[in-house]
Amino acid sequence: MLIEIKDLKKSYSLGDSEIPVIHGISLHIEKNEYVAIMGPSGSGKSTLMNILGCLDTASSGHYYLNNVDVSTLDDDALSLTRNREIGFIFQNFNLLPRLNAIQNVELPLIYSGTPGNEGRERALKALEKVGLSDRLYHKPTELSGGQRQRVAIARALVTNPGILLADEPTGALDSKTGVEIMRLVDELHKEGNTIILITHEQEIADYAYRNIYLKDGMIHSDRPNHQRKNLG
Amino acid sequence: MEYGENIRLALQGLVDHKFRSFLTMLGIIFGVASVITMLSIGEGAKREAIAKYQDLGVNNIIIREKSLSDEELEEVRAKFSQGLSIQDANVIKEIVPGVENITSQAEKNTDVKFSDKSVKSTVIGITPDFLSLMNYKVQQGNFISEKHYNERLKVCVLGAGIAATFFKGEDPIGKLVKIDDQWLEVIGVLASKSLFTETVGELAARDLNTDVYVPLSLFLNRFTRDNVLSSEIQQVTVQINNSDRLIEASRIIDEILKRHHFNNDDYSIVIPYELLKQEEKERQIYNFLLGAIAAISLLVGGIGIMNIMLATVMERTREIGIRRSVGARKIDIMSQFVTESVVISITGGVIGVFIGIMLSLVVSLFTDINTFIKPYSVFIAFSFSVIVGVSFGYLPAKNAANLKPVESIRYE
Numbered sequence: 001m002l003i004e005i006k007d008l009k010k011s012y013s014l015g016d017s018e019i020p021v022i023h024g025i026s027l028h029i030e031k032n033e034y035v036a037i038m039g040p041s042g043s044g045k046s047t048l049m050n051i052l053g054c055l056d057t058a059s060s061g062h063y064y065l066n067n068v069d070v071s072t073l074d075d076d077a078l079s080l081t082r083n084r085e086i087g088f089i090f091q092n093f094n095l096l097p098r099l100n101a102i103q104n105v106e107l108p109l110i111y112s113g114t115p116g117n118e119g120r121e122r123a124l125k126a127l128e129k130v131g132l133s134d135r136l137y138h139k140p141t142e143l144s145g146g147q148r149q150r151v152a153i154a155r156a157l158v159t160n161p162g163i164l165l166a167d168e169p170t171g172a173l174d175s176k177t178g179v180e181i182m183r184l185v186d187e188l189h190k191e192g193n194t195i196i197l198i199t200h201e202q203e204i205a206d207y208a209y210r211n212i213y214l215k216d217g218m219i220h221s222d223r224p225n226h227q228r229k230n231l232g
Numbered sequence: 233m234e235y236g237e238n239i240r241l242a243l244q245g246l247v248d249h250k251f252r253s254f255l256t257m258l259g260i261i262f263g264v265a266s267v268i269t270m271l272s273i274g275e276g277a278k279r280e281a282i283a284k285y286q287d288l289g290v291n292n293i294i295i296r297e298k299s300l301s302d303e304e305l306e307e308v309r310a311k312f313s314q315g316l317s318i319q320d321a322n323v324i325k326e327i328v329p330g331v332e333n334i335t336s337q338a339e340k341n342t343d344v345k346f347s348d349k350s351v352k353s354t355v356i357g358i359t360p361d362f363l364s365l366m367n368y369k370v371q372q373g374n375f376i377s378e379k380h381y382n383e384r385l386k387v388c389v390l391g392a393g394i395a396a397t398f399f400k401g402e403d404p405i406g407k408l409v410k411i412d413d414q415w416l417e418v419i420g421v422l423a424s425k426s427l428f429t430e431t432v433g434e435l436a437a438r439d440l441n442t443d444v445y446v447p448l449s450l451f452l453n454r455f456t457r458d459n460v461l462s463s464e465i466q467q468v469t470v471q472i473n474n475s476d477r478l479i480e481a482s483r484i485i486d487e488i489l490k491r492h493h494f495n496n497d498d499y500s501i502v503i504p505y506e507l508l509k510q511e512e513k514e515r516q517i518y519n520f521l522l523g524a525i526a527a528i529s530l531l532v533g534g535i536g537i538m539n540i541m542l543a544t545v546m547e548r549t550r551e552i553g554i555r556r557s558v559g560a561r562k563i564d565i566m567s568q569f570v571t572e573s574v575v576i577s578i579t580g581g582v583i584g585v586f587i588g589i590m591l592s593l594v595v596s597l598f599t600d601i602n603t604f605i606k607p608y609s610v611f612i613a614f615s616f617s618v619i620v621g622v623s624f625g626y627l628p629a630k631n632a633a634n635l636k637p638v639e640s641i642r643y644e
Contacts, residue, residue: 055557055638076561083559094554094641098248108558110237155558 001067002162002194003029003052008061010047010217021047023217024061029196031162034189036197036205036225039214046167048214049198053086053165054078066162083112087156091168093148095140095155101127102136105154112159126154130184146177153184157193164188167198182207183231207231238568242575256540257580259533260620264584264613265591266529270522271609272592274515276602281511287367287425288435288504291332291475293482295320295468295489296435298498305461313496315463320492324470328484333471335361338451338464344444345410346398353394353442355411357451357465365471373405373420380419381447386454388416392424393441409444414454416446435502463498478503527616533580534620541573541628545635552632553641562633569632573625574618581617585610 005027011020022044029035039045050056051063054070057078063070065085073081088094095104102123109119127133130150140148149169156164166185170178186207189195197208205211206229213220246253288294297316300308308315321336338357343350362368363375371392380387388409395404395418404418425440452464472481482501489499545552552565589610592603 050638053557055641056636076563079556079559079561079564082557088557090641094550094557096551096554098244107555111555111559111561111564159559 001028002031002033002065003027004062004064006062006064008048008051008058008063010044010051010056010059021217022051022058025214025217025219027212027219027222029194032189032192032194034195034197034207034209035212036199036208036210037212037214038199038202038205039220040200042216043214044217045198045200045214049165049167049196052163052196053088054081079111083108084159085162087159087161087164089149089152089156089164089166089169091171093140093145093152093172095148095151097140100137100139101132101143101151101154104140104151105158108155108159122158123154126158127151129157130154144177145173146180149173149177149181150184153181153188157188163194163196165196165198168200168204169197170201170204171199178204179231186231235567235571238571239575241568242572245572246575246579252540253576253579256537256576257533257583259536260530260577260580260617261533261584261587263526263530263533263620264581264617265588267523267526267613267616268585268588268605268609269591269595269603270519270526271612272588272603272605273595273601274519274522275604275606275609276596277515278512279604280602281508281515285504285508288502289365289367289469289471290505290508291471291473291478292365292504293470293472293478293485294435294502294504295324295470295485295499296502297463297466298500300498302459302461305459308496308498309461311494311496313493313498315461315493316466316468316499317464320489321465321468323488323492324468324485327488328470328481330472330474330477330481331470332473333361333365335359335365335469336448336465337362337467337469338448339466340451340455340457342412344394346407349398351394351397351442353391353444354438355444355446355451355455357446357448357455359448362445362469365469368425369423370420371423373418375420376445376447381449384447384449384453386414386416386450387419387447389420389422389445390418391422391441391443393439394444395421411444411446412455475505478505530616530620533617534577534624537573537576537621538624538628541569541625542631544572545569545628545632548632549635549640549643552635553637553639553643556635556637557641565635566629566633569629570622570625573628574621577617577621577625578614581614584617585614588613 005025008022008025009020010022011018025048037045037048047056051058058071065081070081096107102120105123105126106119109122114122127136130153132147132150132154135143135147140151143151169185170181173181182204185195197204199205206225206227209225209228210223211225212222295316318336321334325331325334336359340355342353342355344353344355358376360376360378360381375389376387379385388411390404398404398409399407404421407418408415409418470481470485472478482503486501493499555565589605592605595601596603
């Protein structure tokens with residue numbers, strides 16, 4: 001089992017009072033699943049994503065990633081986990097504006113201690129996979145939104161992580177470009193990657209094989225998506 | 233995370249924000265430049281002092297007759313003191329341990345004449361050992377020898393200044409000059425000496441280049457003194473073989489002279505080396521002050537760096553979040569920012585070293601202050617700038633590393 005969450009709770013302290021965001025979630029995700037986590041704003045889906053992505057830790061409960069209890073890890077170990085196990089795809093791409101495409105893709109490899117020439121080779125392959133071999137030395141500002149998201153996907157892929165965590169990956173794109181990105185995500189799933197999609201759009205969630213609805217910090221429903229849109 | 237990558241990033245940041253980086257460095261530039269300039273001025277002053285005392289001989293003890301008024305002189309003579317004498321020198325040589333060499337000199341201020349020219353000069357009667365005790369050099373001809381001394385030959389050696397006034401390029405050797413009513417043959421000319429601009433003990437400031445040297449035997453035999461009560465000689469110079477024993481030797485000399493002069497206080501003892509040490513001590517305070525000023529400017533420079541780095545960290549919260557999300561550890565972020573501030577301070581340090589060297593050169597070229605840049609002062613200034621970079625970069629870097637990834641990645 002890739003991900004196992006047991007009675008996970010998260011609250012933020014605001015002055016003296018504790019504001020609970022996630023009230024207790026238990027969840028299993030297997031390898032090579034394609035899951036969409038949905039919910040209105042304030043439902044706790046962003047918080048859940050942060051915890052799944054090891055950017056944040058739970059207040060209580062357990063999160064096992066590859067059978068390792070993430071809630072017991074220290075900051076360095078969390079960094080290492082993010083580096084090796086998780087590839088983030090953000091709504092606003094989160095590329096470093098001063099670096100060009102290939103440098104952005106190389107970034108995780110620098111922190112994993114991959115030797116420079118090997119890193120460059122892997123970054124080239126990742127960019128090739130997302131179809132950007134001809135934009136290697138362009139800065140993010142010289143790329144279109146779709147191209148930027150492809151660079152971000154290449155960066156997420158380059159370490160061969162266990163999970164691709166996509167947070168509203170099409171939110172900043174027009175619908176045509178959004179479909180192209182979703183097609184790319186679909187391909188990555190077919191190649192064996194585990195995809196977790198966080199979105200509030202049903203249309204995007206329809207691409208996934210399993211839909212989880214969050215409401216008020218709890219799982220409202222969790223079911224296979226029978227009307228899955230096939231991108232062919 | 234490789235170091236090279238951090239340095240590359242930092243350099244790129246520097247180039248991307250040229251003007252801001254320059255302003256950030258300004259404090260370090262001024263700090264380092266002032267450290268180097270001030271150290272070079274201090275070193276220049278030190279070398280000047282050493283040169284001055286070296287002329288007097290660092291292993292020498294100088295005993296000089298005190299300049300007394302006529303009444304005082306009469307009083308001293310009435311109390312049985314004959315003043316400084318060759319006898320004194322002989323006793324010192326015999327009794328004081330560690331005396332390497334000793335020379336007596338008698339002096340007289342008088343006019344020296346050649347053809348129609350006349351120069352106010354100090355005629356000094358010396359023994360042949362004089363040259364080996366003093367740091368004097370003969371430029372032309374010879375110095376007074378044992379033979380000249382023993383046979384009381386009527387010869388003289390001229391200071392560079394007086395030789396230039398008299399002969400103007402002509403060969404002075406073999407010419408006759410007139411001192412009082414005596415004709416003396418010029419046998420040598422001394423190399424030019426630096427002006428003795430400061431009075432050291434009983435050694436009055438004067439231009440050594442107008443001195444004329446004659447054998448002491450001749451001097452005592454042929455020249456009449458202005459005052460019949462004058463001492464036989466005006467100065468005894470004692471060379472000690474070990475500079476650690478100068479004070480000890482000078483105490484013994486003082487004891488001997490006290491006895492021989494019947495406790496009359498008509499002489500003074502000067503130890504150039506001790507004066508040098510004393511002056512060095514005084515200069516240390518001065519150097520410390522200069523150093524403190526320079527250190528403060530470096531400190532202000534460091535605070536300037538810290539200020540900009542703190543602002544930079546705020547500005548780059550998002551970047552930090554992105555780096556953390558792809559796996560950068562706290563230490564990676566920390567070393568990135570420390571490297572950045574070190575690169576800024578080193579660059580500033582290099583520019584500061586350059587400006588400091590230029591400033592020292594300008595100071596020595598356009599003022600009469602001597603400067604000397606010691607390699608170690610460049611090293612000190614430079615290492616200080618690195619230390620400033622690390623220590624003032626530490627806090628901002630720590631702030632950067634401690635940003636929570638989840639918050640910084642969503643920072644707008």
